[in-house]
Amino acid sequence: MSAIWHPFTQHGLGEPTPKIERGDGARLYAADGQSWIDGISSWWVTTHGHNNPRIMAAMRAQTERLDQVIFAGWTHEPAEDLAAELIRITPAPLSRVFFSDSGSTSVEVALKMALGYWHHLGEDRAQILVMEHSYHGDTIGAMSVGERGVFNRPYDPLLFDVGTIPFPHAGMEQMTLDALEAACAQKPAAFIVEPLILGAGGMLIYPAWVLFEMRAICAAHGVLFIADEVMTGWGRTGTRFACDQAGVIPDIMCLSKGLTGGAIPLAVTLCIEPIFAAHHSTDRSRTFYHSSSYTANPIACAAAVENLAIWRDEPVMERIQALSDAQAAHLAMTSHHVMVENPRHLGTIAAFDLAAPDTGYLSNLAPRLIAYFRENGVLLRPLGNSIYVMPPYSISADDLAHIWSTIAAAIHALEQDKLH
Numbered sequence: 001m002s003a004i005w006h007p008f009t010q011h012g013l014g015e016p017t018p019k020i021e022r023g024d025g026a027r028l029y030a031a032d033g034q035s036w037i038d039g040i041s042s043w044w045v046t047t048h049g050h051n052n053p054r055i056m057a058a059m060r061a062q063t064e065r066l067d068q069v070i071f072a073g074w075t076h077e078p079a080e081d082l083a084a085e086l087i088r089i090t091p092a093p094l095s096r097v098f099f100s101d102s103g104s105t106s107v108e109v110a111l112k113m114a115l116g117y118w119h120h121l122g123e124d125r126a127q128i129l130v131m132e133h134s135y136h137g138d139t140i141g142a143m144s145v146g147e148r149g150v151f152n153r154p155y156d157p158l159l160f161d162v163g164t165i166p167f168p169h170a171g172m173e174q175m176t177l178d179a180l181e182a183a184c185a186q187k188p189a190a191f192i193v194e195p196l197i198l199g200a201g202g203m204l205i206y207p208a209w210v211l212f213e214m215r216a217i218c219a220a221h222g223v224l225f226i227a228d229e230v231m232t233g234w235g236r237t238g239t240r241f242a243c244d245q246a247g248v249i250p251d252i253m254c255l256s257k258g259l260t261g262g263a264i265p266l267a268v269t270l271c272i273e274p275i276f277a278a279h280h281s282t283d284r285s286r287t288f289y290h291s292s293s294y295t296a297n298p299i300a301c302a303a304a305v306e307n308l309a310i311w312r313d314e315p316v317m318e319r320i321q322a323l324s325d326a327q328a329a330h331l332a333m334t335s336h337h338v339m340v341e342n343p344r345h346l347g348t349i350a351a352f353d354l355a356a357p358d359t360g361y362l363s364n365l366a367p368r369l370i371a372y373f374r375e376n377g378v379l380l381r382p383l384g385n386s387i388y389v390m391p392p393y394s395i396s397a398d399d400l401a402h403i404w405s406t407i408a409a410a411i412h413a414l415e416q417d418k419l420h
Helices: 053-063 075-091 103-121 139-143 153-158 174-184 208-220 242-246 272-280 298-313 316-334 367-377 397-415
Strands: 018-023 027-030 035-038 096-098 128-131 164-166 190-193 223-229 253-257 267-272 338-344 349-354 386-389
Touching: 035 367, 053 164, 053 190, 053 298, 075 096, 075 267, 075 298, 096 103, 096 272, 096 367, 103 139, 103 223, 103 267, 103 272, 128 174, 139 164, 164 174, 174 190, 174 208, 190 208, 208 223, 208 242, 242 397, 272 316, 316 338, 316 397, 367 397
Parallel strands: 128 164, 128 190, 190 223, 223 253
Antiparallel strands: 018 027, 027 035, 096 267, 253 267, 338 349, 349 386
């Protein structure tokens, strides 16, 4: 029996846990040769495919020079190169890069930056505004600004209060904007949002013009605008960053997942100069007190530098567009089924809901679907009765077709009451 306690896994159900030996492109392989098509980019991280040769080579080369060094008061070339390139590809006035090691910690950093900014300015602005159904991670601050429910109910005593803005459902966008306007008039510290699509909240999509208007409202009231691009960044929504589609420049931007192409953990939080300046002082008490032991790990930074080089050198956007078009075509064919509801598509992400009496994240339908997909060579992880496909950009047409044909077969089995 393994001693491992797996994340988001109820071990009491006794579900199998395949042991993966290697990865290649969009496929994962067990020791016996069995393989699975990675239809969710291994939790949304893998962009150019597993074991991308360029990123692997960059990591190997870095291991021969420097593995780790304290980043408090010290620096190294991979971090300097990465920070410079991130500032180059992100819009001004983003001018500072703070390193961390995961999406959750990048959000924690963003929240602390925002609160520290107002504190050092001597203004009593501490409330954080969030969007309904959002998810920003599993650390305490990140849970606090996410949807309250099954994910975090046992930890309610640890979570701080936030102001919640309704999700901008189609036809109800103005209600969201009016609610944000009213909340911003009370002078909160910041508004954090997943731009264009809410991931763990059910792949809920809203239009770019709403994101633009939300940013404008925050700017009019001097409320810091935090864009959590941990999942939406690096091409998932069809542009390098989701904010690009709305012409929005946040005050703070969180990046992780695809930052290294998904090869190794790393995160950054970018911010505008006034936030850095509010902490910049000869007074040591104004120091930004946040770090982790492995901040800006050189090997991870080398992977990220090479990932950005791939974006410069290779036709990444063309691959993304081709995948987006293919996803749209497969979704359109699947959408004709009577059990398919609310089909939605954004960039490389396609999703829909299955009509079922048992809905929500704890739907008993999800584990049955996961088992069916696993048994048929596909790694998919539905969010309750919501099925989504988000593969690496390197996926072949045949593998993508197999994912969607397996989904169709699962729907048929469910319809025939044969999905056990």
